[in-house]
Amino acid sequence: MLNFIAKRLLSGVITIWFIATATFFAMHAVPGDPLTQEKAMTPAVRAQLEARYGLDKPLFDQYRLFLGNMLKGDFGISFTQENRRVNDIIREHFPISAILGVAAVLIALVGGITAGSVAAYCRNRWPDRMVMIAVIAAISVPGFVIAGLAQLVIVAMNNAAGKTLLPVAGWGSVSQIWVPALVLGLGTMAYLSRIMRASMLEVLSADFNIAAKAKGVHGWRLFFHHQLRNAVLPVVTELGPTIAAITTGGFVVELIFAIPGLGRYFVQAVQQLDYTVIMGTTVFYGAFLVLVVVLVDISYGLIDPRIRLHRGRS
Amino acid sequence: MSLLNLESLQVSIGSVQAVRDVSLSLQPGECRALVGESGCGKSVTAMSLLGLMPNAAETAAQHWQFAGRDMAHLTERDWRKLRGNQIAMIFQNPMTALDPTQTIGAQIAEPLRIHKGLSRRDAKKRAIALLERLAIANPAQRAEQYPFEFSGGMLQRAMIAMAVVCEPELLIADEPTTALDVTVQAEVLCLLQEMRESSGTAMLFITHDLGVVAEIADSVSVMYAGQTVESGSLTQVFTTEAHPYTQALKRAVPSLENPRPLEAIAGTPPDLRKPPTGCGFAARCSQRMAVCEQAPPPMSVGDSHIARCWLWHEDHPRRWRDKDGFTNASVIGRSRR
Ligand SMILES: Nc1ncnc2c1ncn2[C@@H]1O[C@H](COP(=O)(O)OP(=O)(O)O)[C@@H](O)[C@H]1O
Ligand code: SF4
Ligand SMILES: [Mg+2]
Secondary structure, three states: OHHHHHHHHHHHHHHHHHHHHHHHHHHHHOOOOHHHHOOOOOHHHHHHHHHHHOOOOOHHHHHHHHHHHHHOOOOOEOOOOOOOEHHHHHHHHHHHHHHHHHHHHHHHHHHHHHHHHHHHHOOOOHHHHHHHHHHHHHHHOOHHHHHHHHHHHHHHHHHHHOOOOOOOOOOOOOHHHHHHHHHHHHHHHHHHHHHHHHHHHHHHOOHHHHHHHHOOOOHHHHHHHHHHHHHOHHHHHOHHHHHHHHHHHHHHHHHHOOOOOHHHHHHHHHHHOOHHHHHHHHHHHHHHHHHHHHHHHHHHHHHOHHHHHHHHHO | OOOEEEEEEEEEEOOEEEEEEEEEEEOOOOEEEEEOOOOOOHHHHHHHHOOOOOOOEEEEEEEEEEOOEEOOOOOHHHHHHHEOOOEEEEOOOHHHHOOOOOOHHHHHHHHHHHHOOOOHHHHHHHHHHHHHHOOOOOHHHHHOOOHHHOOHHHHHHHHHHHHHOOOOOEEEEEOOOOOOOHHHHHHHHHHHHHHHHHHOOEEEEEEOOHHHHHHHOOEEEEEEOOEEEEEEEHHHHHHOOOOHHHHHHHHOOOOOOOOOOOOOOOOOOOOOOOOOOOOOOHHHOOOOOHHHHOOOOOEEEEOOEEEOOHHHOOOOHHHHOOOOOOOOHHHHHHHOO
């Protein structure tokens, strides 16, 4: 197991280096630089700023400098936010993104597993049909449209009630977490419920399910001990892509709902070509996702004894 | 009093009349073999005896009694208390019938937890003791393992343990050795027979292997196209087989004592979506008569020996003679009773 984790982490480090390098050169290939965003600037001032940020050095030297600092865990100072260190930006704003993301993943998982199970149990009857229609709708409508629609609905509701039932945007209260989290998790929830429905259908007709019934197992015990545990495996393998989808989806949802998460800073940084913030957040998100994939692999082993034990031996 | 008395069971699944007329009876402790070609409705009969047919299936019986209870109108609640407790099942394929995510020990202990209310620890202890009786080495360690760590023969022993752990009155074994290597079939069968005899459990043993039947069964029922076509004691059905289908089955099995050319049964079983109105075997029967256009009722051949064939009607000439051509008064006497 340790061997397995070590291997995965090593390949993760290589992945991150690759992401960092590709981003670095792609970013510099975009016309302009962080300073062109500023208003009229005398050549002297510009030269001074370039020297301060190291932009006057050859590109490859800048790359070496960046890699060296990155290894020390230092991503430098933001170009657009006076005197803010990129590390501080991440430290302050990532927890907000994390809360939103965890809430969205939980909503997607619980909702997807529940809806998929209900649909499978009621195969070809109306609850199944309703779930499948909702799934198609949620998958085919893009996240930013759903977010906009959700805000429209909230505004309409608040107007009709004559008071604020739900906040339209912002951050701080519980409903300012679950409303955007639901919007963020909806597409993934739909995707997961489709996977869950298929695997639950398979379990329901599996021999071991009939054999469990023949032992007298029934009700919730049958569901949790035998059906869910087996049917959830394909959903767990989707957990990595799920978290990736929700992480990137979070960039847009944070913008639309005015949530001060790291995603919003990442999008802003790209728009303003804030080199240090782009590199810092990209590497950070890359490392985060690599870690998530490894953790998901480990958790899969915890649920499926076949995988756990095979790894234990290797 | 008999443990199970089932008369004229009928099960249809959608348009398929999988079971058209099956009658079975078992005494406590008796082992009855249920034999027949695949697709003749043996498994559907077994699942019906556990009340486990899908909702889409329609089940009916003229008379259905188990352990003194009327089974035809049992609620699902009552069925749950029965399954795994009074009636248990051993499935054909142990590789797929055990839950891959649960330890063997937990799966064997589960019926005890549900039906006998045992604590996790006590149930686990009983499971381990049972594995030991089933000749599994290191039972305590083995109980903590998962199905994928067991061989086929060991899995089937675990399945036997799962079925007998609550000491049921009736054990249904649906081709329990068909999926196993030939080398372990005999061993598993032996253990099954041992477990059953030591607790006095009755067994319905489903198989298409006539060789096995001769070794373990007290009585035999032969099925064809959803009907029991012959039933009686082992000797009655095996040495004085009465139904042309049973006779054909026997000719299709090699025998060491008197080697003879094997004869496959010509033709195929009828389509159970449109079962024939007359005798189900008529299309393949070499002794077919005009009357066989009509469905034959079960007819008495001898003491508790029954065949569903017009040849055994009391007006048929053969009823007046035994095999050597002499009048067989005892048979006639009984059939005219
Ligand atoms: N769940 C089912 N749905 C539809 N038809 C079925 C189902 N189970 C069995 N059958 C049909 O019922 C008949 C008897 O099947 P089965 O009892 O499995 O035969 P056996 O066990 O004797 O080989 C077959 O024709 C089979 O196709
Ligand atoms: S009833 Fe007729 S067709 Fe059917 S088995 Fe007997 S002799 Fe053959
Ligand atoms: Mg079968």
